[in-house]
Amino acid sequence: MFASAELGHKIDKETYDAEEPGLRAALLDAQFDLAQQCRFPVVILVGGVDGAGKGDTVNLLNAWMDPRHIAVNGLGAPAEEERMRPEMWRFWRLLPPKGRIGIFLGSWYTQPIIGRVMDGGSADQLDSAIDRIVRFEQMLIDEGVLLVKFWFHMSKEDQYRRLKRLQGNPAARWRVTRTDWARFRRYADFRTVSAHTLRMTSSAAAPWIVLEGTDERYRNLTVGKMLLAAMRKRLDSADGKAGRATTAPLPPHLDRRNVLASLDLASSLTKKAYERKLEKWQGRLNLLSRDRRFRKRSLVVVFEGTDAAGKGGGIRRITGALDARQYRLVPIAAPTEEERAQPYLWRFWRHIPRHGNITIFDRSWYGRVLVERVEGYCSESDWQRAYGEINDFEWQLADGGVVLVKFWLAISKEEQLARFKQREEVSFKRFKLTPEDWRNREKWDQYEEAVCDTVDRTSTEIAPWTLVPGNSRYHARIMMLRTVVRRLERVLAEV
């Protein structure tokens, strides 16, 4: 959930100064149209890590737009009037009417998350609260509300620095309270619980927009642009209705920094070191596959990656360590007729291994949010809802004892070209290269965006993505073997 928001996003001053005036004017226009049309209200939720600039951003929106038509609701602990009434009363009374914008700094998410992390609430209580939130937001959307949800994230180190800096500044010292430090000490718990909550409440009509709060200029431009895009989409639609298929846009990375671009593709390994390590990790994997405790678990390994990134080679290094009776390799191509007559995930459910067994997917259910999204094989609403469906699916696997390892194998654009050329030249490799590969290459940027969204939305505690730099085949293979082994060791230790 948060990987993309820990990359140190930054916008330089020149870019910012060039963009700001136009953005402000466009936001004012949108606000004017909103009031004129008076067809729907805008509800903006602002949540996230303390010190990540939530308050500053709200002030900025107020400064950029006409504050007479924005109501900012800073919600702390409930006042007496509010405690004497049902919990949701305070939010209902603050909802903006049609034509207006209401910003909630602190919202219906605050109490459930804090309750779980700080006040000993159970996981089931949190899920029960999430269920109510989902119903509440669905109702808002059905009623025509444009709901835009921002989550300001910061890495633990950045938050520490931020709190320290505020404390060292006499004019800002009052902003750092004991509560802030008490919460900071539970950073890891907040991260886990927030990620879970955000994932479960990211619907197609109101996905969470997670952004890094460290750099003020990046933060401001991102919030402004996302809000503008969401408002314009509704304002310019014929009936001003959201409908199911109309979804808010995903966050762009204004500085073109993303989880893929941040991979160190140069990592490499000598042949000698490779052979030594290969033997070591394959040996450990073989031992694990015959471990008694593995009879109560099963393993699913997903290989996704750029064309020619070396998925096949990686798979063979893993199967090389396994007994052929114990694993199945499932290559995913176009669905069969039988599969097309079923819900999308059916074709993957049928290959789920029983305990003690292993299934390796060469491409997977992520096709829907990758190739199907980019090539337009399914509608936007289909791939938007797929993130949630996939998370549910993987949760069910994990709950059923399946250990899930997911690889994205990445190579640089230049490396891909070199490998394509090589395949063309070597006759026994020629079958591997199809015209489709060249076509996909032309859509490199679109695929990159789809991959980053996928990692952001489907990397979970129970099924994290491992991004593998693949320019060096040796390095990539060892990294994947090691990841599988370490993951299995950790899980089996808990059996």
Next chain:
Amino acid sequence: MFASAELGHKIDKETYDAEEPGLRAALLDAQFDLAQQCRFPVVILVGGVDGAGKGDTVNLLNAWMDPRHIAVNGLGAPAEEERMRPEMWRFWRLLPPKGRIGIFLGSWYTQPIIGRVMDGGSADQLDSAIDRIVRFEQMLIDEGVLLVKFWFHMSKEDQYRRLKRLQGNPAARWRVTRTDWARFRRYADFRTVSAHTLRMTSSAAAPWIVLEGTDERYRNLTVGKMLLAAMRKRLDSADGKAGRATTAPLPPHLDRRNVLASLDLASSLTKKAYERKLEKWQGRLNLLSRDRRFRKRSLVVVFEGTDAAGKGGGIRRITGALDARQYRLVPIAAPTEEERAQPYLWRFWRHIPRHGNITIFDRSWYGRVLVERVEGYCSESDWQRAYGEINDFEWQLADGGVVLVKFWLAISKEEQLARFKQREEVSFKRFKLTPEDWRNREKWDQYEEAVCDTVDRTSTEIAPWTLVPGNSRYHARIMMLRTVVRRLERVLAEV
């Protein structure tokens, strides 16, 4: 949830024999079209009380239709193959492909409900399971599945008789197991937990169809007609897609028996008895309103009812017992401009009393599923989703310490006519009668159907409906006063 399924519904043999052949032919036709179009699959869930005819009905569907295109899945405890895989695997592998019908006798609901009632699962665990079910079914619907959910209900007495009768019959004795009796002893718990589960999982696209299982002919005709209607609706639609607005029909009551028709409108009271009781119950209500414990609770009383049924008189008998500073009377008419600019429930949230206070609604949020439904002031999808929204709303009130009492005041069609006439004649009452009242009267049957659906879907443990026979004003007023008093006494005893 179950009130309509405890009325002793019955169909006589002649009616049944007349209807059956046509229904069977129509079902076969629908099944043929389903296979020909091959656009969507049909998933039928059959759940409910043991002995209420679930198995017999499934056999019947198989006999009525072409069994080669129906797969019946009788799901008991999971087999070894299934236990070794994630919980949902067994359901996924049994999903019917497009063009086919799959019947699930026992489904993804079985384990969560039994877990809660018999195996000590917590309420939060159940809600967490419900949340997963809602997501799973939403996915099925998004994928185009026609999902039809039947719940077979029986009163406790009927279930007892049924189990005894089976046990007494040598040929059927094997059908009654120890488990059946163990579960029978938890009848009340099953009823509560099932009602909650059904309510939370009744979506607009796949509402639960609750039917009484006691009379075989009623059961068969109802299931057959409901299934036929649901299939035809999809088969005859242009694109064979469900979409959000297309909803399955609600259960008709084939024998025209319903909760309103079953009310004993003849109950009455002498003037003398009325005056004595009025004093007694008003006195008790007054005491309660000044009780210290009431400062931690608040009271909301909803008055709904047929035109001229005597809502005003009932309200005055309650407010007559209260301090004017403590209560507010909120008459609900057409929404104001300010209210129209907000989500539907907003206008009611604003009147929620603080602790120690009372709000009386003369008509209420139920307008959406009554007048707005009947008069077509909102779309079908709007009022269909309103049941769930209202249940959520009332749950939130209850959770916030609000005691909610809901009255439906009913009079017979003849009594209404008499009262209308009287109003026309008595000059100081004439203002009470509008042309709208006469128009509503013409839609008597439609209103009756809407009221029955409303009671079925929104009578909950925390906010039950009280149906009040109103032909005798005296009797009705005392009944309402007594209901409020008894409810408050019970709640305050727990403070």
